[in-house]
Amino acid sequence: MKIDLNNLSRLANLELTEDEKELLPGQMEKIIDWVGQLSTLQIDGEEKFISVDFNLRLDEDLPRESLPQSEVLSMAPEAEGDYIKVPRVLTEK
C-alpha cells in the first residue's frame, strides 16, 4: 500500500534524513502490507480490547506531593526564573 510519508512525518513532527527518505517508504509499505494480514480476520463483531482488567480501580482524586519545582526546572534545556524557556513561538515570515 502506498503511504504519504510527508504527511505522516508532518503529523509526527519529524523530518527524515536522506538515507531514511531512501529506505523508509519501501520498508513502511512492506510493514503495513504485513500487518494488513489483520484485515483477513472476520472479527468485526468482536469487542475491542480496552485494557488488561486485573482488578484495576480509579485513583482517588487527591492532591499529592510532586517533585520540587527547582528539580523540574533543572531538567529543562533552558529555564529562567520560575519558567521553562523555549524559542520564540511566532516568527516574522
Place this chain on the structure above:
Amino acid sequence: MKLIELGLTEAVELVKKGELKAKQIVDDYISHIESEDPKIQAYLNCAFDRASSRALEIDNKKEKGRLAGAIIAVKDNIVTRGLKTTCGSKILEHFVPPYDAAVVERLEAEDAIIIGKTNLDEFAMGSSTENSAFFTTRNPWDLERVPGGSSGGSAAAVAALEAMAALGSETGGSVRQPAAFCGVVGLKPTYGRVSRYGLVAFASSLDQIGPITRSVEDCALITSVIAGFDPRDSTSARFPVPDYFSDLGEFSEKIRIGLLTESSLKGVKQEIAENYHRVQALMAELGFETKSLDLPSWQVALPCYYVIAPSEASSNLARYDGVRYGFRAEARDLSDMYVKTRTQGFGSEVKRRILLGTFALSSGYYDAYYAKASRARQVITGELQAAFELVDFILTPTTPEAAFKVGEKRDPISMYLQDYFTVTANLSGIPGISIPSGLTAAGLPVGLQILSRPFEESKLFKFAFKLEKSFDFQNNRYRINTSGRRKNEK
C-alpha cells in the same frame, strides 16, 4: 571460587550472616567488569562509586535486607536518581533523573546494590541492541552474535557474570528473548504485578518490568521484592505478593501442560524445534499430563502487536520535544525546534515506529488498523483464557532461532519475527518466563518459554524450578574468560 561466580541467593545468605562483606563482592565485580565489559559492552554507565559506598553502608548495618549485597544491573530505561538514564537514545543522552523508579527503591530498600545501567535498543525498540544510539552489546557466548533485545545489556551482563541479576523491561518479549539468547532466566510478570513508576513508557498497555537472573530461585527472590501495589502506577494491581522464593517446591496438585501443535512450529529453526520435542518427551517422563493446543489467533498476534505497540509509542514519544528535558536542537522558532530536536534525537527504528503508529491512528486508517488490532487483541486474549481452562501452563520455544550474528538482520520484519512466541503474553497480560533448555550444535543457548494464568507467578516459578533441575543447564553455563584479568589485579 571467585565471588562473581557465587549465585545471588548464596551470596545474600553469606552477607546476611556476616560471613562475607558486601564491599568485597562489589570490588570483585568492579574488577571483573573492568576487564570483561570492553568485550561485551553490556553497560552504558557504571555506578562503581555509588555501589561501593552502598556496600559499606550495608556492611555496617545490623539488620540486613532480603537482597543484602546482591549486585544488580538496571536497564537504562528505568530511572535512577542522580544516575544518567539514556534509554539508549541521543535524545536523552545527558538526562539525569531527579527520582528513582519504584523497582529501584524496592531493591535498594532490601539492600541490593545497583552496579550500573545496561544497554538497550533505543527506547526498547528492537531485538538485538543494534538500535542503541551508542553501541551494540555482544553475546557472551559468541562475541560475533547479538545478545538479543531490547534488554540485551541486562541479559549479557548476567550471562557474563558482570552482575548477579538484572532488571529488564518488556513490551513484546524484550526480557524473555535476550534471556533465551544469553542462556539465563527472564520473567515477564503479569501486567500490573510490578510498578512501572519510573519506567520510561514505550507502549503503556503492554510495558512491564521483569528480572533477568542466573537461576529460577534468584528470579523468584527478586520478583518477591519488586512486585506489589504502588499508588504511583495506576495500572498496578492490588493483589498481595506471595513469597515466591519460599513457595518453590513440589506440586501437590495435578498439573496439565499445553503444548503447541507441529503446525505452530513452522518457521522455527530445526534445532529449536528439536529442543522443543525433547521438552515434550520430558513432560511425559516427569509424569505431567499434556494436551496439544490449537491456538489459531497466534498467527495474527505479531501483526496485531505491530499495530498496537507503535500506535502507543507514537503517542508516548510525543513528550520528547526539547521543552522539559533531554536534548534540544538549535532552531529559529518553537515548531522548528520540535521538529529538529526529534529529527536529530531519534534513530531510524524509533522514527519508523512513530510513523507507523501515526499511520495506524490517522484518520481514514484508524478502523482498518488500530480498531482491527484491538479486536484481534481481544480474540487472542479470549483464546488464551480458554486454553488456560484446560491446562495450567503452555510451553513454547522462546524464540524461533538462537542468537543471530550482528548485522545479520537488515530487514525490519525479519527482526520483528523474533517476537513470534512472546508477544501473546504482552497482548493478553499473562506472565511468561524463559529458562535455558539446552544448546545448539554450535554451542548457543536455547530458551523454553512457560506461560501461565495471570498472577500465578508462584506456580510458574515452581514449575520452572523443576524443569531447570531436569535440564541441568548450570553445567553448561558460560565460563568466563579470565585471561584479561591480570592487568587489573596489579
